[in-house]
Amino acid sequence: MSGLTVTLQFSGGAELLFDKVKKREVELPALEKFLPQINKTDWSLRELLVWIKDNLLRERPELFLQGDSVRPGILVLINDSDWELYGELDYKIHNGDTIMFISTLHGG
Amino acid sequence: MPVLCRTGCGKKAVLKRPKTGDALCKECFYHAFEAEIHYTITKGRLFNNGDSVAIAASGGKDSTVLAHVMKTLNQRYKYGLNLMLLSIDEGITGYRDDSLETVKQNRDDYEMPLKILSYKDLYGWTMDEIVAQIGRKNNCTFCGVFRRQALDRGAAMLNVKCIATGHNADDIAETVLMNVLRGDIARLKRCTSISTGSEGTIPRVKPLKYTYEKEIVMYAHYKKLVYFSTECVFAPNAYRGHARALLKDMEKIRPSCIMDIIYSGETMAVKEDITLPTQRICIRCKFVSSQEVCKACVLLEGLNKGLPRLGIGKSSKAKKMLEEYNAKQGHTTIKETMQYLDNNYTNIGNIENCLSNDKLCKSRVCKVSKNNTQLINISGKCNNGHCSGQCKNNQFSKDKENKSNTKINILLEQYELSETSNNVTVGPSHANILNATDLDNLYPDQDEDSCSGTCGKMGSMQIGF
Ligand SMILES: [Zn+2]
Ligand SMILES: [Zn+2]
Ligand SMILES: [Zn+2]
Numbered sequence: 001m002s003g004l005t006v007t008l009q010f011s012g013g014a015e016l017l018f019d020k021v022k023k024r025e026v027e028l029p030a031l032e033k034f035l036p037q038i039n040k041t042d043w044s045l046r047e048l049l050v051w052i053k054d055n056l057l058r059e060r061p062e063l064f065l066q067g068d069s070v071r072p073g074i075l076v077l078i079n080d081s082d083w084e085l086y087g088e089l090d091y092k093i094h095n096g097d098t099i100m101f102i103s104t105l106h107g108g
Numbered sequence: 109m110p111v112l113c114r115t116g117c118g119k120k121a122v123l124k125r126p127k128t129g130d131a132l133c134k135e136c137f138y139h140a141f142e143a144e145i146h147y148t149i150t151k152g153r154l155f156n157n158g159d160s161v162a163i164a165a166s167g168g169k170d171s172t173v174l175a176h177v178m179k180t181l182n183q184r185y186k187y188g189l190n191l192m193l194l195s196i197d198e199g200i201t202g203y204r205d206d207s208l209e210t211v212k213q214n215r216d217d218y219e220m221p222l223k224i225l226s227y228k229d230l231y232g233w234t235m236d237e238i239v240a241q242i243g244r245k246n247n248c249t250f251c252g253v254f255r256r257q258a259l260d261r262g263a264a265m266l267n268v269k270c271i272a273t274g275h276n277a278d279d280i281a282e283t284v285l286m287n288v289l290r291g292d293i294a295r296l297k298r299c300t301s302i303s304t305g306s307e308g309t310i311p312r313v314k315p316l317k318y319t320y321e322k323e324i325v326m327y328a329h330y331k332k333l334v335y336f337s338t339e340c341v342f343a344p345n346a347y348r349g350h351a352r353a354l355l356k357d358m359e360k361i362r363p364s365c366i367m368d369i370i371y372s373g374e375t376m377a378v379k380e381d382i383t384l385p386t387q388r389i390c391i392r393c394k395f396v397s398s399q400e401v402c403k404a405c406v407l408l409e410g411l412n413k414g415l416p417r418l419g420i421g422k423s424s425k426a427k428k429m430l431e432e433y434n435a436k437q438g439h440t441t442i443k444e445t446m447q448y449l450d451n452n453y454t455n456i457g458n459i460e461n462c463l464s465n466d467k468l469c470k471s472r473v474c475k476v477s478k479n480n481t482q483l484i485n486i487s488g489k490c491n492n493g494h495c496s497g498q499c500k501n502n503q504f505s506k507d508k509e510n511k512s513n514t515k516i517n518i519l520l521e522q523y524e525l526s527e528t529s530n531n532v533t534v535g536p537s538h539a540n541i542l543n544a545t546d547l548d549n550l551y552p553d554q555d556e557d558s559c560s561g562t563c564g565k566m567g568s569m570q571i572g573f
Binding site for chain 2: 011012013071072073075077080081082084085086102103104105106
C-alpha cells in the first residue's frame with residue numbers, strides 16, 4: 001500500500017515545538033516501510049505520533065508526547081472533531097485527513 | 109461513522125464534554141457552555157444590574173473567551189453590565205507587546221473600552237529592566253506581585269465594582285491541590301470561592317470557575333476567537349508545574365476529577381483558629397496589604413537600591429547581598445545597613461516630600477498618584493531625574509535619629525532576614541509567615557495569578573527561552 005497525504009496543524013502554543021509552523025502537509029510513507037516491525041499496513045494515530053516524533057519534533061519530545069500518546073492537556077482534533085469521539089490512538093488515518101493539535105498548556 | 113449529537117438534534121457531534129462525557133454538536137456545545145456560565149453567574153450572584161465590571165484581559169485563551177461570553181450573556185440575559193477590559197503591560201518585549209495586540213483586537217471585536225496599565229507607569233520599572241537587574245530566575249516574584257497590585261490599581265482607576273478574571277476549573281483545581289500539597293489550609297478555604305476580596309479591595313469574580321480548560325479551548329477554536337498563546341519568558345514554579353501535570357494525568361483517566369477536587373476544596377471543613385493574615389494598608393504606598401510593607405514595595409526597594417534580590421529567594425542569599433552592600437556603603441553589620449534602609453524608608457513614600465522640594469516631579473509614577481490611586485513614588489526619587497535625589501538625602505539625615513531597634517527588627521523580618529522565616533512548618537500559624545522561597549504565598553488569593561504569563565501553569569512546558 002502506498003503512502004498517505006495528511007495535513008497537520010499545531011496551535012494554542014503547540015506550534016512552538018514545531019518551528020512555529022502552524023500548518024503543514026505531510027506525506028506518510030508506506031507503514032510497512034516506516035515501521036516494518038509492527039506488521040501493520042494501516043496508519044493509525046498511534047503510528048502518526050511516532051512519525052511526528054521522528055520527523056518533526058526536533059527536541060524535547062516530552063513536551064508533546066507522553067508514553068505512546070500526546071501529553072495530557074494537548075487536544076487532538078481529527079477533521080475538526082474531538083479525537084475522543086474517534087477512538088483516539090486507534091483512529092485509522094485516511095488520505096486527506098486533517099489532524100490538529102491544540103495545546104491547552106500554554107496559558108493566557 | 110460520525111457520532112451523533114447526544115441531544116438528538118440530528119447533527120454530527122464534534123466533541124466529547126469532559127464534564128459530562130456527552131458528545132455534542134457545535135451548536136449544542138455552545139449552548140451548554142454559555143448556559144453553564146450564565147448559571148454560575150446567576151447562582152453566585154456575581155454581578156448586579158448596572159455594575160461596571162473590568163475583565164482582566166491578557167490576550168490569552170481564558171480572558172478572550174471570558175470577554176466574548178460576558179458580552180454575549182450580558183446582551184442575551186440583559187445583565188445591564190458596563191463591561192470593560194483591563195490589561196497590564198509588564199513591559200516584556202516580544203511577549204506582552206504581542207499579547208496586547210490581541211487585547212486591542214478584543215477591544216475592537218467586543219466593543220469594550222480598554223485600559224492598559226504599565227509596570228513602568230506604576231513602578232518605574234519594566235519587566236525587561238528588572239530582568240536586566242536580576243536575571244531570569246526570580247522574575248515571577250516581580251511579575252506576580254506587581255501584577256496583582258496593578259490590577260487592583262487599574263480597577264480603582266476605572267471605578268469598577270469588580271474584576272472578572274479568567275480562572276477556569278482546571279486552574280482552581282490546581283490551586284486546591286497546591287494548597288493541600290503545601291499544607292496551606294487557610295488558603296485552601298478561600299481559593300475555591302467564586303468571589304474573593306476583603307475589605308478595601310475590589311472583589312474578583314471567576315465566572316469560568318466551573319468551566320473546563322478543554323472546553324474553553326474548543327469554544328475558542330470553533331468560534332474562531334483569536335487569542336495569544338505563549339509561555340511566559342520567565343522561569344516556572346516547578347512545584348506548581350508538577351501539580352498541574354499530575355492533574356492533567358488524572359483528568360485523562362477520570363475527567364470528573366477536576367470538579368471533584370473543587371468540590372473537595374469547597375466543602376473541606378477548616379478549623380476556626382486558622383485565619384488568613386488580616387488586610388491592612390501598606391505604610392509606604394498606602395495600598396491594601398497583608399504586611400506592614402507590601403511585597404511590591406519591598407521588591408521595589410530592592411530594585412531601587414540595586415539589591416534586586418531583596419525580598420525574594422533564600423534569606424541567606426539576601427543576607428549575603430546585604431553584606432556586599434554593606435561593604436560598598438561602609439556599613440559593617442546587617443543591622444547598620446538595615447538602619448540605613450530604614451532611614452530611607454521612613455523618608456520616602458510621601459508624595460509631599462517630593463513636591464515640597466519645590467521641584468515638580470514629572471515622573472509618570474507621580475501622575476498616576478494624582479489620579480487618586482494613592483500610589484506614591486516609592487523609591488523617594490524619581491526615575492527620570494526630574495526629581496533630584498536631594499530630597500531623599502535631606503530627609504535621610506533629618507530622620508536619622510528617629511529610628512529604633514524595634515523598627516530595625518521589624519524590618520529585618522520584613523526583608524525576611526531571619527532564618528526561621530524560611531523554614532515554614534505546617535500548622536495554624538503557617539498562613540502568617542511569609543515564606544520567602546515561595547512566591548505564590550505572597551497574598552491571600554494570589555495563587556491564581558502568580559504570574560502575568562503562564563509560567564505558574566507551565567511546568568516543564570517551558571521551552572525556547
Ligand atoms: Zn446538537
Ligand atoms: Zn512569570
Ligand atoms: Zn506598598
